[in-house]
Amino acid sequence: MLHTNHAKHRMPVVTAVRLAAMYEDDRMLRSIRDLAPRPEEPLSVGEVIAQTPIGTKVPVTLFPTVGINRPGTDRWPVLIQGLEEIAHWVRTQAVPRLITGTEPPEPGLPMRYEISVGHEDERQAMSAGSTTSAGERHKKALAAASARGDLAEMISMIDGSPSEPQIARWLAQLNHEEVLERMSPLRMAFDYDPEVERHNFEVLKGCRDAALRFGDSDGPHEK
Template sequence: MAKSLLVDTLGRMSRPGADYSWLPDHQLHVAATLAHVDWIIDQAARLMEAYTKAGPLVLGEVVNGDRMELVAREVAPLPAAISRLVADALTQLRAAVEHTLFAEVEHLLDRSMSTAEEKCIEVPAFTTEENFDKWLAHRHRRNLPPLGSGAPLTGCLRRLQPYQHEDTERHPLRVLAEHTNLAKHRVPAVATTRLGAVYPDQPHPDVAVAISPAPGTGRSIALEAGDVLASAPRGQQIVLNVVPTVALQRPHTGEWIVAAKELGLLEQWVRTTAVPTLITGTAHVAPLPPQFDITTGHEDLRQVLAGAGQVAAAGRLAMRIGAAGARGSLVDLIASLRGSPDRDALQGWVDSLDDQAAVARVNRLAENNLVAVVTLLAEAQHYAARR
């Protein structure tokens, strides 16, 4: 069956007719928490985007024998707000899971809990089944029917545990727990500027780079003043692209992951797997939307969910980055065609396109479809004629 996504007046992706009937009234709160998380991630993402766009590296060249080396002279300090916003987002993601469990236990009990009972409600992240069973055997938990042995909610919690998966250290709940334990008790999230990629405009066999592009992996390497980023034979003019990135360190493994990628993965897991599983026992339901306005009151939150944005903050960041490259490609491609408007008019045209529209037009051109080329040229000409 064909599925479609519509774009609302704010340029957000919305999913018409999504069925959120699986979300009971006593769990509606979590939708607002997830929207709050999305807002925080968006603030962090925009700061990271502005930081990298501003060019945080001062580059220099050093002669080393018969080669010329590109070095980092200076690395601009990372704004302190970034690590703190990242920590806030991670903490709120953990809260979304914890609050969901608490509300479910309270609902199933159909009575108020004692202070001692309330304190024992948490979502653990165990790497062994033995430790999870010990946690369940706590004297207050074992007397709560919703968390009893064999209870459906206990089964939901068990399915979310890291020990259920082969790579326990990289399981999302384990990663989230380690991040939030660090942020709550010791320091904000550990974030820094690292090197994401160095590559020439055109492939060159004699160029050596510190790190090659690795799309989608989140890979990066340490970056400090004085580091050699690339080298090439002396006397040759080679244009190099240097891509700095903001990375986040996982406390328990020491791995450095691109911060936006880490936030995006954890947000998606909480929203599409953890929360639905705790409520319904499965992740095979319509995922809650990440994006809607919680700065104003809503009479009917379910109606708001029906029209909410479906693209999370990390996805919107990726779209903005892709759109920036797409706009440049559109100008270059259309400018090479006979009958093209001048570059100023072309630039005005691509700047008038929203991010999704710019990426969509480049994707159409990439298909080498003559109709798409003619259509886009006509669109550019029409824009130029109206100026």
């Protein structure tokens, strides 16, 4: 991204909706990277994004996003990525150079640090700050929210599982990292594979048992 004064003071900043990717639901992908890249340009009103024969219904999954025009170009990178690039540049280059007048020192400034409590040593508090960006935290939060719903449904289908509301309560008290750790061992099966099925069953049994233990320690609930 071109971080110039001209770009910074441009009014208004131009943003538009883009369609980053799409695929037919009956064509399961091994990775989102398998999708053919779409043009990095905004959608126009009335634009045709797909065609099917008359009367034919084809379920598709769309990945809309918001793009921001890169100054002086026809490019429209994803807005959140552009903002993250700016935040990284300000943190690692602009602020350190303005303060020190030299090359940015190491270690660099953290992304954030805890300000909800007071600190006796502000420098030490900053040095212990997080290096995880807001964009990364947002992606993790979205992934965890999706995983909570999927896990609750899958665990509830196993014999001996507690009620889905109890499973949801167990998942709700886990942080995002813990939820994703529970989800990560599950393997994707593109065709019937007994080994994968057995593996996933054992993983979900472990989750079921953890939810049962949580229910026992959390007091009586509706079963």
